[in-house]
Amino acid sequence: MQNKYLLIYREIADKIQAGTFKAGEKLPSEHELVQTYSTSRETIRKALNQLAQNGYIQKVQGKGSIVLDTQKFDFPVSGLVSFKELADNLGESHKTYVEKLALIEPDDFLQTQLHALPQEGIWEVHRVREIENERIILDKDFFKQMYVEKLTEEICRNSIYDYIENELHMMISFAKKEITVGEPTDEDRKYLDLEGFSNIVVVKNYVYFDDASLFQYTESRHRPDRFKFVDFARRSSV
Amino acid sequence: MQNKYLLIYREIADKIQAGTFKAGEKLPSEHELVQTYSTSRETIRKALNQLAQNGYIQKVQGKGSIVLDTQKFDFPVSGLVSFKELADNLGESHKTYVEKLALIEPDDFLQTQLHALPQEGIWEVHRVREIENERIILDKDFFKQMYVEKLTEEICRNSIYDYIENELHMMISFAKKEITVGEPTDEDRKYLDLEGFSNIVVVKNYVYFDDASLFQYTESRHRPDRFKFVDFARRSSV
DNA sequence: AATTATAACTTGTATATACAAGATAGTAAA
DNA sequence: TTTACTATCTTGTATATACAAGTTATAATT
Numbered sequence: 222m223q224n225k226y227l228l229i230y231r232e233i234a235d236k237i238q239a240g241t242f243k244a245g246e247k248l249p250s251e252h253e254l255v256q257t258y259s260t261s262r263e264t265i266r267k268a269l270n271q272l273a274q275n276g277y278i279q280k281v282q283g284k285g286s287i288v289l290d291t292q293k294f295d296f297p298v299s300g301l302v303s304f305k306e307l308a309d310n311l312g313e314s315h316k317t318y319v320e321k322l323a324l325i326e327p328d329d330f331l332q333t334q335l336h337a338l339p340q341e342g343i344w345e346v347h348r349v350r351e352i353e354n355e356r357i358i359l360d361k362d363f364f365k366q367m368y369v370e371k372l373t374e375e376i377c378r379n380s381i382y383d384y385i386e387n388e389l390h391m392m393i394s395f396a397k398k399e400i401t402v403g404e405p406t407d408e409d410r411k412y413l414d415l416e417g418f419s420n421i422v423v424v425k426n427y428v429y430f431d432d433a434s435l436f437q438y439t440e441s442r443h444r445p446d447r448f449k450f451v452d453f454a455r456r457s458s459v
Numbered sequence: 460m461q462n463k464y465l466l467i468y469r470e471i472a473d474k475i476q477a478g479t480f481k482a483g484e485k486l487p488s489e490h491e492l493v494q495t496y497s498t499s500r501e502t503i504r505k506a507l508n509q510l511a512q513n514g515y516i517q518k519v520q521g522k523g524s525i526v527l528d529t530q531k532f533d534f535p536v537s538g539l540v541s542f543k544e545l546a547d548n549l550g551e552s553h554k555t556y557v558e559k560l561a562l563i564e565p566d567d568f569l570q571t572q573l574h575a576l577p578q579e580g581i582w583e584v585h586r587v588r589e590i591e592n593e594r595i596i597l598d599k600d601f602f603k604q605m606y607v608e609k610l611t612e613e614i615c616r617n618s619i620y621d622y623i624e625n626e627l628h629m630m631i632s633f634a635k636k637e638i639t640v641g642e643p644t645d646e647d648r649k650y651l652d653l654e655g656f657s658n659i660v661v662v663k664n665y666v667y668f669d670d671a672s673l674f675q676y677t678e679s680r681h682r683p684d685r686f687k688f689v690d691f692a693r694r695s696s697v
Numbered sequence: 698a699a700t701t702a703t704a705a706c707t708t709g710t711a712t713a714t715a716c717a718a719g720a721t722a723g724t725a726a727a
Numbered sequence: 728t729t730t731a732c733t734a735t736c737t738t739g740t741a742t743a744t745a746c747a748a749g750t751t752a753t754a755a756t757t
Contacts, residue, residue, distance in 0.1 A: 225741075250707060261742045266708085274512070279632065279671035282708045287671040302565055335741030394517065398690040402640065402660060402683035420658040420683055433517035433525040445640035445658055452636040452690065488737060499712045504738085520738045521719030617704075 226267035229258055233268065237277050237288055244290040248278060276453035281385035292395050314353060319377045320412060324366065331363055334427075334438045342366030349412050356414045357444040364437050368430070393435075398423040400450060407443055422448040467496055467506040467588050475526055479564050482528040486516060488619075515693035552591060557615045558650060559585035561606065569601055580604030584615050594652045595682040602675050605622045606668070632671075637663040637690060647680055660686040 232316045236242050249257065251387045254265045257394050269286055272278045324377060327337045343363055350358035362381070364372070369385065376384045405413075415421075423441050428437040476478050487495065492503045508525055518526045563583050565575045573697045575581060581601055588596035600619070602610070607623065614622045643651075643659045653659075659680050666675040 224739095252707085263743085267740085269708095276633070276635070279667070280708070281671070281749085283706085285750095289671060322502055329754060371727060395691065397514075398688075400638065400686075400688040400690075402658065413739085418658075420640065420656075429517070432517070433527060448638075448640055448687075450491070450636075450638040452638075453633065464711095490737085501713090502711060507738095518738070519719085521721085523737060644714090650742085693701095 225258075225260055226264045226271070229254075229260070229265065229268040230271045233272060234275075234277055237272075237291060242288045244288050246273060246288050247284070248286040248288060250285060262432060286287075316351040317378050318349040318351065318356075319346065319374050320342060320349055321345060322372065322377060328361075330357075331438070335363060336435055339355055344372050345414075346372065348377060352447070355447075356412060358359070358445045359409060359412050359442040359443070361440040362437060363439070365435075368434075368436050395429050397427040401425075402445070405442075413442070415444060418445055420445050428447060463496075464502045464505040464509070465500060467492075467503065468509045471510060472513075472515055473507065475510075476529060480526045480527050481619060482524050485522070486524040488523055504521055506522070518593060554589040555611050555616050556589065556594075557584065557585040558587055559583060560612055560615060562609065565601075569676070573603060574673055575603060582607060582610050584651075590685070591608060593682075594650060595685045595686075597650050597680040599678045599680070600675060601677070603614060603673075606672075606674050618695065635665040635669050639663075640683070643680075649680060651669070653678070653682060658683050662688075 237329050241443070242248060246253070246301050251262055251265050251269070253266070254269075254281050258265065269280065272286075273280050276289060277291060278288055280286050280396055305407075314368070317387065324342050326340060327335060329341045331337060331343060332339060336344065342365075344366060346362040347361075348360045348362070349356050350360065350410065352358075353427070364381075372381070403423050404422050405415060405421070409415065421446050424439075424441040424443065426439040426441065427435060431434050471480070471486070471547060480486060480594050482525060486492070489500055489503050489507065491506075493500050496503065506517065507516065510524075514527060515529060518524050519524075526567055561583050563581050564578060565573060565581045568578060573581065580603075582604060584598075584600040584602070584671060586598045586600070587594050588598065590596075602619075603686070639661050640658050641661050642657070643653060647653065648658055660683050662677075662679040664675070664677040664679065664682065666677065668674050
């Protein structure tokens with residue numbers, strides 16, 4: 222209940238998704254919004270810039286803010302969303318199987334990926350994601366133990382992000398994502414229902430904390446037919 | 460470009476990429492930057508927010524702005540970049556073959572995708588992208604004629620974006636992107652060096668102008684082994 | 698009727714001030 | 728020594744003002 226501009230952002234975003242503000246129409250002008258929310262123009266502008274950033278509106282100088290068609294965002298994978306948040310959002314039935322949970326010492330590959338020392342403790346978690354009775358995603362997560370002391374199977378079966386943010390009170394902030402297509406490994410064939418697919422989509426994730434320290438490396442391996450990635454991109458202004 | 464905050468953004472971004480500001484170190488404080496550029500704090504903050512948005516720095520309240528490791532961005536596909544810009548950037552040898560250039564009337568699929576009328580003129584362009592002597596990308600572009608009156612093979616062989624922005628002076632603003640994996644069509648097999656690959660990466664692009672009008676629909680079909688997508692994502696703040 | 702000028706909107710940029718809140722180092726008290 | 732406080736850094740939020748610049752409709756002129 223403190224951030225004025227985030228509250229306004231949320232309220233307008235909700236109204237757009239609810240259809241109160243329809244795609245193609247214009248939002249009230251900044252001046253009008255200033256009066257509606259009895260705040261300053263800069264605060265309104267902060268909220269509107271967030272909306273533009275996230276693809277809700279398009280601002281046009283001299284004209285106004287045009288509401289974009291957000292209905293097409295059928296699969297909001299863009300950004301940083303955990304599997305649980307995503308599956309909950311889609312309302313699909315899903316299950317998670319924890320296939321591995323171990324405290325290991327990193328090999329060369331992990332040492333470079335995680336900026337870790339040879340003797341440092343690393344949590345390795347393998348999880349299979351089942352959607353509508355098909356095992357279609359294999360998530361291989363590596364966490365530095367210095368950030369997450371203790372991990373249980375119970376935590377892994379739910380959301381590790383949830384645990385970190387709500388129990389450990391650390392803020393996950395940003396990630397670098399890399400999508401490629403490769404050949405399935407024996408591990409993929411063992412854990413996933415590949416059904417003859419000869420390719421696998423590999424999403425590598427480097428997750429950072431609020432203070433820019435690298436915290437997690439994840440490899441998410443998807444059966445190609447069930448993979449979809451949606452992104453909203455603005456052409457860089459410079 | 461007279462924009463003070465964009466100039467400051469560019470200058471700091473350049474210094475980060477040149478290594479003047481190194482990854483892990485902190486930028487000068489906002490107060491110091493105010494004095495360096497003899498401007499106001501809000502202007503500095505606008506520049507810093509752009510840097511944060513584009514993955515150059517991470518701001519931490521009470522501490523400062525930490526420079527992130529941008530060297531790892533080996534393939535800056537994130538955002539909205541044309542094939543020509545990308546290939547030039549990577550310094551790889553590349554060629555474009557225009558396989559089709561026609562003014563058509565849209566079928567049902569295109570009418571919905573482009574919000575077009577049945578009798579409306581649509582430019583259809585098929586281009587094959589060759590990198591290092593391998594035909595690995597098939598781009599199928601559809602433009603509304605009401606925006607682009609005339610297209611020539613010469614223009615298509617170079618960059619259509621270039622033509623639109625520099626000749627027609629229209630600003631391309633944002634795009635929605637969708638990445639999936641599918642089976643190759645006969646067309647893919649005909650035009651691309653598939654070398655036995657049984658999957659194809661399909662990138663669908665919806666490109667919008669500055670004024671939020673939908674301008675182009677593109678389907679970019681990639682041979683899976685040569686496909687790579689890199690993204691920088693911030694966890695949404697709300 | 699067609700063109701031009703003007704006034705009134707709109708958003709964009711730049712500046713200044715005030716206070717809130719997180720981080721940190723040094724000092725004083727236990 | 729340890730703990731607690733305080734002063735002083737840092738960035739975050741909110742406000743006000745001024746002017747620039749793009750858009751649009753209306754009025755005035757040709």
